[in-house]
Amino acid sequence: MYSIKEAFYSLQGEGAHSGRPAVFCRFSGCNLWSGRERDRAGAVCDFCDTAFVGSDGQNGGKFRDADQLARHLRSLWPTLNGPGIPYVILTGGEPALQLDPALVDALHTQGFEVAIETNGTRPLPQGIDWVCVSPKGNTELVVTEGDELKLVYPQPQALPGRFDKMKFSHFYLQPMASVAGLAGQPGDETALRSTIDYCLQHPQWRLSLQTHKMIGIE
Numbered sequence: 001m002y003s004i005k006e007a008f009y010s011l012q013g014e015g016a017h018s019g020r021p022a023v024f025c026r027f028s029g030c031n032l033w034s035g036r037e038r039d040r041a042g043a044v045c046d047f048c049d050t051a052f053v054g055s056d057g058q059n060g061g062k063f064r065d066a067d068q069l070a071r072h073l074r075s076l077w078p079t080l081n082g083p084g085i086p087y088v089i090l091t092g093g094e095p096a097l098q099l100d101p102a103l104v105d106a107l108h109t110q111g112f113e114v115a116i117e118t119n120g121t122r123p124l125p126q127g128i129d130w131v132c133v134s135p136k137g138n139t140e141l142v143v144t145e146g147d148e149l150k151l152v153y154p155q156p157q158a159l160p161g162r163f164d165k166m167k168f169s170h171f172y173l174q175p176m177a178s179v180a181g182l183a184g185q186p187g188d189e190t191a192l193r194s195t196i197d198y199c200l201q202h203p204q205w206r207l208s209l210q211t212h213k214m215i216g217i218e
């Protein structure tokens with residue numbers, strides 16, 4: 001059984017594939033925050049910009065097996081037989097808590113290229129086509145290689161220098177967007193400025209902007 005908060009068709013807003021049409025599958029639950037505002041201040045990951053509790057969002061629900069979920073996600077892609085390869089982004093919450101080999105297989109059977117957005121603290125099944133790891137605070141990464149490392153910046157407990165020798169093809173810093181209800185975060189303008197400065201001084205890193213928020217799409 002898979003518990004899905006919501007699923008929707010949009011453009012990847014972040015990182016190396018930004019601008020690419022994709023079906024988003026947002027898994028319920030995370031190992032670094034309960035998702036309840038009253039727990040935010042004490043959470044390992046306290047700056048999350050996403051609602052992931054329950055399965056009540058658009059196209060969300062509980063799916064009894066991999067085939068049922070994969071068909072559901074495929075139905076959100078706009079064309080039946082191309083052109084263009086269907087692209088699905090598994091996110092959450094933390095997708096690695098529920099993702100298993102059967103779901104990767106079922107998504108491939110539906111013709112999807114499969115991407116994941118993960119905090120990197122849980123092992124991943126084989127065969128995912130695009131792995132984006134976004135490290136959090138003082139957590140220990142178990143996923144130390146992949147396609148894209150996308151670090152939210154600044155995080156005093158997760159400085160870029162801890163990750164810049166790892167085996168990723170792309171290194172991005174994404175300015176921390178402020179969320180309501182937490183003191184001590186940089187404002188949006190401050191985070192953006194310091195991210196720009198870090199990239200300019202350490203050109204291995206590129207700037208990732210959350211473009212979906214700028215253009216008002218999901």
Ligand SMILES: C[S@@+](CC[C@H](N)C(=O)[O-])C[C@H]1O[C@@H](n2cnc3c(N)ncnc32)[C@H](O)[C@@H]1O
Pocket residue numbers: 030047048049050091092093094095117118119133134150152174175176177178179
């Ligand atoms: C909501 S997370 C879900 C996937 C996974 N749990 C993770 O953290 O990578 C999706 C992406 O949003 C980023 N993100 C979350 N909160 C953010 C914020 N306040 N500002 C900028 N990026 C944020 C995460 O770092 C991650 O790259």
Ligand SMILES: Nc1nc2[nH]cc(C(=O)O)c2c(=O)[nH]1
Pocket residue numbers: 010011012013014024050091092117212217218
């Ligand atoms: N458009 C859009 N792009 C995204 N890239 C990563 C997202 C996420 O929440 O994981 C996200 C999202 O929520 N929306």
Ligand code: SF4
Pocket residue numbers: 030031032033045046047048049050052092093094119136
């Ligand atoms: S690890 Fe990801 S889903 Fe979990 S609280 Fe942090 S940003 Fe949100």
Ligand SMILES: [Mg+2]
Pocket residue numbers: 049050
């Ligand atoms: Mg998001």
